[in-house]
Amino acid sequence: MATGETTAELLDACCRLIDLLNTPQDIPFLSGLIQREIIYRILRGPAGARLRAIATLGDQSQRTAKAIAWVRANYAKPLRVEDLAKIAGMGVSTLHHHFRALTAMSPLQYQKQLRLQAARERMLMDGLDAASAAFEVGYESASQFNREYSRFFGQPPMRDIRTLRSPTALPMEFGNRQSAI
16 A cells, blocks of 8 residues: 555546535446546556556566565564565565565665654554664664664654654654655
8 A cells, every 4th residue: 555645636536426426327427437537647647657567567566565565574573685585486686676666665675664663653652762662673773773763754763752742743743754555
């Protein structure tokens, strides 16, 4: 699953499809046309290239999805791309190519993002300090974690958590970075 920007044209088409509920007699004639327009707008929009890549990968996308699922389930464990390629039944360079097509990042970048998001959640929800959260999600060095966290979220871990917990924090601040999947 992914999130991203949308266009006014896509929103308009979605609204027109919903508006058909007000005129049920038009649904058989217009819903298919509007649905095709929505698909067209999605494929022509910001995520279109990635969706087209996913649609044309076929069996490779299934294998890559298996690798993605493994990383999601095991993000706290050390990751060797060679081992991940074996899990997916692919060569290393093929895995890299297809993994990037599906997630817009390499397997190691994907793992790092999962770790950072999981650590943030543990600090926020479970009250862990930065070092404890870092070690729980698989980091071996608290200083490396702090550098990567600051780079990804824009501020050091504990300052970020204080900001998120402050009564003036906006809901948007909780998701100031978008995931690819």
